Amino acid sequence: MSVTIKDVAKKAGVSPSTVSRVIAEHPRISVATSKRVKAVMDQLGYHPNLMAKSLVSRTTRTIAVILPKPAEELLLNFFFYELIRGVLAQLTRAGYDLLMAGGSNEQEELDTVVRLVRGGRIDGLLLLYSRSSDPIIHFLRKENVPFALIGRSLDYEDVPSVDNDNVQAAYDATNHLIAQGQKRIGFVSGPAKLAMTQDRMTGYTKALAEAKLPFKEGWVVEGEFLLESGYRAMASIMSQPEPPTALVVIDDVVAFGVLKGLAELGYRIPQDVAIVSFNNIALSELTMPPITSIDVGTYQLGYTASQMVLRMIQQVEITARQIIPHRLVVRESSLRTVTYN
Amino acid sequence: MSVTIKDVAKKAGVSPSTVSRVIAEHPRISVATSKRVKAVMDQLGYHPNLMAKSLVSRTTRTIAVILPKPAEELLLNFFFYELIRGVLAQLTRAGYDLLMAGGSNEQEELDTVVRLVRGGRIDGLLLLYSRSSDPIIHFLRKENVPFALIGRSLDYEDVPSVDNDNVQAAYDATNHLIAQGQKRIGFVSGPAKLAMTQDRMTGYTKALAEAKLPFKEGWVVEGEFLLESGYRAMASIMSQPEPPTALVVIDDVVAFGVLKGLAELGYRIPQDVAIVSFNNIALSELTMPPITSIDVGTYQLGYTASQMVLRMIQQVEITARQIIPHRLVVRESSLRTVTYN
DNA sequence: GTTAACAAGTAAATCGTTTGCACAGATTAT
DNA sequence: ATAATCTGTGCAAACGATTTACTTGTTAAC
Numbered sequence: 001m002s003v004t005i006k007d008v009a010k011k012a013g014v015s016p017s018t019v020s021r022v023i024a025e026h027p028r029i030s031v032a033t034s035k036r037v038k039a040v041m042d043q044l045g046y047h048p049n050l051m052a053k054s055l056v057s058r059t060t061r062t063i064a065v066i067l068p069k070p071a072e073e074l075l076l077n078f079f080f081y082e083l084i085r086g087v088l089a090q091l092t093r094a095g096y097d098l099l100m101a102g103g104s105n106e107q108e109e110l111d112t113v114v115r116l117v118r119g120g121r122i123d124g125l126l127l128l129y130s131r132s133s134d135p136i137i138h139f140l141r142k143e144n145v146p147f148a149l150i151g152r153s154l155d156y157e158d159v160p161s162v163d164n165d166n167v168q169a170a171y172d173a174t175n176h177l178i179a180q181g182q183k184r185i186g187f188v189s190g191p192a193k194l195a196m197t198q199d200r201m202t203g204y205t206k207a208l209a210e211a212k213l214p215f216k217e218g219w220v221v222e223g224e225f226l227l228e229s230g231y232r233a234m235a236s237i238m239s240q241p242e243p244p245t246a247l248v249v250i251d252d253v254v255a256f257g258v259l260k261g262l263a264e265l266g267y268r269i270p271q272d273v274a275i276v277s278f279n280n281i282a283l284s285e286l287t288m289p290p291i292t293s294i295d296v297g298t299y300q301l302g303y304t305a306s307q308m309v310l311r312m313i314q315q316v317e318i319t320a321r322q323i324i325p326h327r328l329v330v331r332e333s334s335l336r337t338v339t340y341n
Numbered sequence: 342m343s344v345t346i347k348d349v350a351k352k353a354g355v356s357p358s359t360v361s362r363v364i365a366e367h368p369r370i371s372v373a374t375s376k377r378v379k380a381v382m383d384q385l386g387y388h389p390n391l392m393a394k395s396l397v398s399r400t401t402r403t404i405a406v407i408l409p410k411p412a413e414e415l416l417l418n419f420f421f422y423e424l425i426r427g428v429l430a431q432l433t434r435a436g437y438d439l440l441m442a443g444g445s446n447e448q449e450e451l452d453t454v455v456r457l458v459r460g461g462r463i464d465g466l467l468l469l470y471s472r473s474s475d476p477i478i479h480f481l482r483k484e485n486v487p488f489a490l491i492g493r494s495l496d497y498e499d500v501p502s503v504d505n506d507n508v509q510a511a512y513d514a515t516n517h518l519i520a521q522g523q524k525r526i527g528f529v530s531g532p533a534k535l536a537m538t539q540d541r542m543t544g545y546t547k548a549l550a551e552a553k554l555p556f557k558e559g560w561v562v563e564g565e566f567l568l569e570s571g572y573r574a575m576a577s578i579m580s581q582p583e584p585p586t587a588l589v590v591i592d593d594v595v596a597f598g599v600l601k602g603l604a605e606l607g608y609r610i611p612q613d614v615a616i617v618s619f620n621n622i623a624l625s626e627l628t629m630p631p632i633t634s635i636d637v638g639t640y641q642l643g644y645t646a647s648q649m650v651l652r653m654i655q656q657v658e659i660t661a662r663q664i665i666p667h668r669l670v671v672r673e674s675s676l677r678t679v680t681y682n
Numbered sequence: 683g684t685t686a687a688c689a690a691g692t693a694a695a696t697c698g699t700t701t702g703c704a705c706a707g708a709t710t711a712t
Numbered sequence: 713a714t715a716a717t718c719t720g721t722g723c724a725a726a727c728g729a730t731t732t733a734c735t736t737g738t739t740a741a742c
Contacts (some may be wrong), residue, residue: 004698015722020700022382026718047459051401052698054392056727062440067429081422088408088441097462098441099403102433118343118388120728121438227623256627282568286597288629345728356692361730369690393728461698464710 002045012040023048039243054120063091063309064116064125066136067102069133076280078253079225079298080128083150086302094310096123110135117145128133130154130161131193135181137252148305152195158310159216162305162322164296166196170203170248173276173294176328177246178211178256182274186219186244188233197222197250200278204248219244223254225305230257246274246334252281255291255333275333282323285331292334297324345384353381364389366390382548390634395461404432404650405457405466407450407477409442419622420566420596420639424491427643428467435651437464451476458486465650471495471502472534487653489646493536493662501653503646503663505637509536510667511544511589514617514635517669518587519552520678523615529595538563538591541619545589556588560585563588564595571598579606587615587675593622596632616674626672633675638665 007025009016021029022037040046054060065087084098087132091098099122103109118123124146132138132154140147141156149161177185187204190197201220208215210283218240223229230249234257237243249255255277257271267273269289280295301324311318350357355378360368363378381387395401406428425439432439440463444450454477457463465487470477473495481488482497490502518526528545531538542561549556559581571590575598576626578584590596596618600610608614610630618625621636642665652659 002461002698006698016699017701017723018721021721024700028718029721033720045459047456049396049698050460050462051392051395052454052727053460053700054727055390055396055698056700058727060392078419078422081419088443092443092445100429100439100441102429104433108637115388118342118386119391119394121391172723256624260627283597283624283627286601286624287627305695343728346730347728357729358693358731359691362691365730371690374690390728393697394730395697396699396728397730399697 002049003046004049005046008037008040008044008046011044012037030280058120060121060123061095062097062099062122063087063306064099064101064122066113066125069098078283079251079279082298083302085130086299086304087306088302089299090303090306090310091157094320096310106135110139113139118142123313124148126150126305126309129194129196130159132195146309148308150301150305150313152199154195158320160308160318162219162301162308162324162326164301166195167206169205169278169294169296170200171207172203172326172328173248173278174204174207174255175211176292176334177274178207178213178245180334181276183213183248184219184242184244185246185248186215186216186237187209187221187238188230188247188249188258189220189222190250190254191226192222197332200248200250216240222308223250225251225254227253227257227260230254230259232257233262234258234261234265238262238267240313245272247276249275249277252277252284252291252293254278255293256287259287259291259333269334270333274335276328277333284329289332290340292331293329295327295329296325300324307326343389343390344387346387349378349381349385349387350629352385353378373551389647399461401462401464402570403438403440403463404428405440405442405454405463407454407466407468408441415560419604419624420592420620423622423639424469427645428647429643431644431647437651443570447476451480454480458484465489465624467491467646467650470535470537471500473536487650489649489653491642491646493540495536495539497660501649501659501661503642503649503665505642505667506664507514507540508544508547510619510635510637511541512548512621513543513544513667513669514589516552517633517671518589518615518617519548519554519677521587521615521675523587524554525560525585526554526585526587526589527557528562528577529571529578529588529599530561530563531566531595533563540587541591551609557581564591566592566595568594568598568601571600572602573598575602575606576601579603579608586613587638588617590616590618592632593618593620593625593632596625596634597628598673600628600632600680611674611676615676617669618674621670625670628674630673634670636668636670638667641665 005016005019009019019037020036023170088098101112103112127147127149130149130153137153139161148333149159152161152163205215219237221233221237223233250260255275256266262269262273275291277293279298280293284291284293297317304322308318318336346357346360350360364376399671429439442453442666444453468488468490471490471492471494478494490500493502493504494500512523529644530542547558562574562578564574590599596616603610605612610616618632618634620639621634625634626630645663649659
């Protein structure tokens with residue numbers, strides 16, 4: 001069917017091993033032979049069978065990204081894509097391929113990971129978020145598979161991971177609102193299980209405490225990383241007797257929902273309610289008003305995490321935990337006084 | 342190292358072939374043996390080596406998506422992600438994995454495809470756009486590899502593909518503006534090589550011609566699927582002696598740039614310039630004003646195209662060319678009279 | 683009671699590579 | 713001149729599955 005190493009060998013009048021050595025640029029092969037074999041190779045359009053190669057080398061030059069449980073939902077958040085962009089840039093550079101796989105629930109997700117790892121289909125993987133007591137992380141450590149986590153593990157200190165200082169980031173975001181004179185600041189949050197959510201919550205409360213500003217249960221709403229989540233949160237938060245006049249929002253897409261919700265309720269932004277959000281996706285500057293957002297270096301996150309996995313595969317020593325710096329990008333949504341031209 | 346079929350065989354007191362047959366649910370295996378072997382299998386945590394399996398079966402349960410040349414750029418367009426969402430939904434459903442690979446120029450792209458196909462790494466692939474005289478399509482047809490194109494081939498009639506009726510879509514978009522009383526309608530276009538761009542251009546001119554409205558070279562600008570592209574187009578289009586009062590824009594992200602450009606030049610939308618765009622990505626309704634857009638069923642496009650590839654792999658007869666219906670979603674950006682509440 | 687049919691399982695070849703070991707001839711060291 | 717080392721290559725055994733063709737023990741048929 002397809003042209004194999006044997007065909008090349010026969011045509012070049014050498015043994016298959018020699019052809020293999022030519023491909024691998026083995027030093028013991030003479031220049032003459034190498035040239036001749038190579039000529040035959042492209043004359044025949046030979047390409048090594050990657051499966052056979054992988055089988056014997058136990059290597060696939062493939063990294064997997066596991067799509068968390070509600071892949072459908074995850075994929076609605078643009079943060080993810082910016083991340084993947086970074087991942088792809090790194091992997092392509094290194095000549096690795098990216099495999100995307102998922103499951104429709106936590107069990108299936110684990111099954112997928114086990115299948116890929118035990119089945120020898122991948123050389124390493126990238127985990128996007130970490131839940132508390134994550135069975136996948138547990139499995140990967142046990143099996144000693146190269147992997148890196150984007151985020152922070154709540155269970156183990158020494159999991160290779162790339163993260164932001166989310167406590168500090170939320171602290172900065174909240175303080176930015178405080179600096180604008182805001183006194184009643186709420187928090188539109190994400191899934192409580194995630195380390196990221198917990199850290200940002202910590203930063204938020206810390207800033208409030210330091211400024212001696214009130215923290216109210218009713219000003220905090222937990223949700224998903226979805227537009228509707230932010231939209232719905234407004235109904236509940238703004239129906240409080242004394243609603244907040246400023247909001248820290250866990251994610252830009254959620255903030256889009258917040259914008260929509262507030263607009264429908266008749267609030268003006270930022271005059272009535274000021275907003276600071278996270279991730280600074282490309283479209284945050286296009287909404288009306290543009291959203292102030294903490295840039296977490298999403299692309300860098302993906303790029304660095306992939307690099308980490310690649311290094312682990314090459315047995316290069318790595319720093320277990322890398323922090324990508326964040327940066328507050330101020331736009332109109334958070335400013336006390338705004339001038340429209 | 343890893344537990345193999347032989348280990349299972351030994352422990353279960355049968356031959357490797359029997360274990361293999363148990364896995365494949367071969368009818369010639371007795372229930373008793375099957376049970377016993379299966380018990381041993383999960384006692385040992387056995388998982389078949391996918392490479393070995395692929396080697397002999399010449400099958401990988403993997404579909405590749407080739408990222409076009411400027412992957413970095415492509416990934417900035419959200420249209421792509423919605424597409425991938427559809428692809429993943431279909432593939433996950435069918436138990437296939439998705440491999441994303443790319444190259445940094447057309448040659449590398451082709452090389453990647455050749456490597457993956459000849460190397461037996463994938464069972465089929467999905468092409469995102471088609472250029473004229475695309476060497477990749479040429480190669481895939483020659484090699485008889487299952488693949489589907491999202492879009493339309495300019496070279497071959499019978500390439501399996503999923504597409505919109507882009508001529509009609511652009512015709513509808515333009516007519517919508519005409520119905521609003523617009524007389525001077527421009528077109529912010531995409532790369533001229535792409536079938537999609539050409540088709541939309543055709544629909545646009547057709548609508549103008551039928552309505553006996555003027556077509557002016559200066560009102561048409563070619564660009565990329567990038568925000569900046571739309572932004573820059575405004576400088577050139579609006580500096581015409583008689584600038585258009587309405588624009589058909591090739592893509593939502595480009596339209597975002599158009600919005601930004603027009604705002605900076607002091608035009609109000611839709612009062613001074615009305616806009617209709619394509620793809621209807623999630624954020625089109627969040628801009629100010631929300632953008633009227635042709636929903637092309639992006640998710641469906643990805644979902645259907647993947648299905649087509651899977652069918653080809655399973656040797657099921659397919660319709661070579663499927664058309665996904667489009668739908669005009671009217672929002673404020675295109676309306677003659679607007680009321681803000 | 684012999685043979686044919688069948689059920690359940692095994693042995694061995696195969697898929698396309700890589701790689702340790704062997705070996706012949708050339709080169710260098712002593 | 714002989715031993716020791718180097719060079720360049722081939723043989724054959726992996727890697728971990730699947731699958732064809734063969735064995736064996738039972739049951740049914742005549």
